[in-house]
Amino acid sequence: MNLTLKIWRQKDANDKGKIVDYQISNVSPDMSFLEMLDVLNSEIITKGEEPVAFDHDCREGICGACSLYINGEAHGPDRLVTTCQLHMRKFKDGDTIFIEPFRAKAFPVIKDLVVDRGAFDRIQHAGGFVSVNTSGNTQDANAIPIEKVNADKAFDAATCIGCGACVASCKNSSAMLFVSAKVSQFALLPQGQVEATDRVLNMVNQMDEEGFGNCTNTGACEVECPKGISLENIARMNREFLTASLKG
């Protein structure tokens, strides 16, 4: 395949940035999207120019490092995959592909396609945990049976990889899906009950402080989420938040 790539280039956080065109040929349909970019970078380096910076690590869809807004969609046209799992067989010979960073006020660009998602970490610092010290004296793991349906729902929420596709896809740059996934995981488990009130209030507060927008229930986040995190979590978080606010 031969492709035209229109890639966002931005030297650093202060640079204005622009789209730059690249041609790439002999792309195999079995390549992953990031392997296609590896080939491009290798050509760029050999020419003596600076390669395109992008975040990536595990390349199997679990670490959440890779991002990329491809032809106007977070993680590109395929569903339930991250960019590293997107394969070139999803494109056709002669295609033009736009590649941009995940954009949001709370995700400033570091370089080219690399953005700073530290805001997500800071929201977790505010309450994304159960306060239990390591001791070797906690009760036996089977002492609290947990209804399978709740255990499974908690697991589904906990599979969020923190990539930020929900924020990038949302017209308001809202982080509700991300935050609600963590709040839901603990809300569904007995271990999370003790701190439930503080958790949801603190995490939502931090989310607002980071400059994420509000949720207007468009559901774009759920569509683009590579892990299929359900909107149901947002509803659950709203309920938790309301209950906590009345208590608080």
Next chain:
Amino acid sequence: MALDSKIPQGPLADKWTNHKNHINLVNPANKRLIDVIIVGTGLAGGSAAATLAELGYNVKAFCFQDSPRRAHSIAAQGGINAAKNYQGDGDSTYRLFYDTVKGGDYRSREANVYRLAEVSANIIDQCVAQGVPFARDYGGLLDNRSFGGVLVSRTFYAKGQTGQQLLLGAYSAMNRQIGRGKIKMYNRHEMLDVVIVDGKARGIITRNLVTGEIERHSAHAVVIGTGGYGNVFFLSTNAMGSNVTAAWKAHKRGAYFANPCYTQIHPTCIPVSGDHQSKLTLMSESLRNDGRIWVPKHKKDVDAIRNKTLKPTQLKEEDRDYYLERRYPAFGNLVPRDVASRAAKERCDAGFGVNATGEAVYLDFASAIQRYGKEQAQIKHLDQNDAALVKKLGQEVVKNKYGNLFQMYEKIVDENPYETPMMIYPAVHYTMGGIWVDYNLQTTVPGLYAIGEANFSDHGANRLGASALMQGLADGYFVLPYTIGDYLSNDIRTGPISTETKEFKEAEQKVKSEIEHLINNNGTKPVDYFHKRLGKIMWNKCGMARNEKELKEAIEDISALRAEFWKDVRVPGTANEFNEELAKAGRVADFLELGELFAKDALVREESAGGHFRDEYQTGEGEAMRRKEFQFVSAWEYKGEPKDAVLHKEELEYKNIEVKERSYK
């Protein structure tokens, strides 16, 4: 320096308890005066950082990723072992210990492994208390599955994302301490040297990967938890950024490097598809609970399958060779990884590989789908003879157990594994070798510790499935936090460590001059060019089977490639910016040194054990042949070039387990 493993006296089962009862403690008020640096935030580093901060130490944690949550422990799929005996199938601490020592082909330390088995149950309790959502049965209790090399079900899991859930547990424990200010987290920082002051590890030099700034950080002790070095093969199941740099810099500052040649080649990975390939993807060992491995019995069918004139599903039962079930009836498809990998290689070398490159075997779920489908039909009072219905019900069960793995496979290969068998081939996955540590997890440098995959200690020559997560968390949650206190108790009056000393200046200068050299080199080839060539040498000559001639060639080849790298590598951009090529260049430079030591270690080890297989040392049936005279740990001391490294031996003693031929028949 003579190696002292510092194994406590007394009976095996009492060693750890006695040791804990007699080592020095640091009182809570004094812990506030002590700083600890932890490099790497995977299961080992993350759990250690959280626990040490809970205890009251001031922790500085470093990772090269943009968040600790992205460390490669996240990608572990299948599960974590623990001797809970929830299934009542006869499991015990001793059995977990026994299986692990045997699985490691009698090349690990008894006392360390016993301790690992002993704390394994605590790990599950701790993780559940943190809210880790393990799989449960309908009664609400924890579920288990089986892994290779054992005859009990002791593996706890969270679908195919166990590593993710455990790491997020450790990450949440870290987050709590970051929020309290007890952990200072440095994301996107790479450790480039250890600083030794008066013979003790007192700090590190890092590069800020966003700004390029070189920084000095001091502490009373330094802990390396930076994982394994499988990426020396270029293609592996490791993350792209996984590297040996921190461990290698520690080695160059005096930490002995143990058993570098012990590498785990995992039997079930998605085969290589072309030259563009950047990494390999694992299909969890848990799949071997239900998947059956086979190749065609006859060459004519192999040809037909390769020409695509025959589909694997069309091949009759009697024309299939379920070679693991044939060779190892007792363990069948659940033999340990080294055995399964070599058996796949043997069939493919004999010409029975089922894809175009001849390097793939089938992993087939058809019988499991049938079995589960019938079971479900029975439970739901439906017609067990309705083939379509049975298949549908069976597929649902398989989807519930392994759905995410099947989806991963389909996305990469573009075939539906519910309908046609998966194609798999062995790939580099884990390194049992690593920095040598004593029973306290301290390296040969006082104050420098190594935990998790970065050390060598618990898996011998082959790691059993679901034991990596167990070891990472055991080291970080339950071992290091005790043993490091013994060392730090001597530092309560030391006060803060200054970074304005000649040792810090010297180390910083060394780091800066290496970076300048790389940036100003003006070579012609990108870093990946050299990394890929190194990987080919390693795979072809230090891979699943090794011999004297090729190992000697590998040593020459790697040494020559290293010289070429320093002459001709091209690193674009500058040192003072986000520059991934520069970071990669530094990592590959270290791999080029480690690779040679790896080959040298494999050459010296004139036996076959676990993941290390020497063509010259095998039984008549092609099984690994261990040799009594090699019952030792190879610990290498750095002396400049890898060829000058000096070998120290730690003899291994087995008093609680009989060393015998490792058989899975």
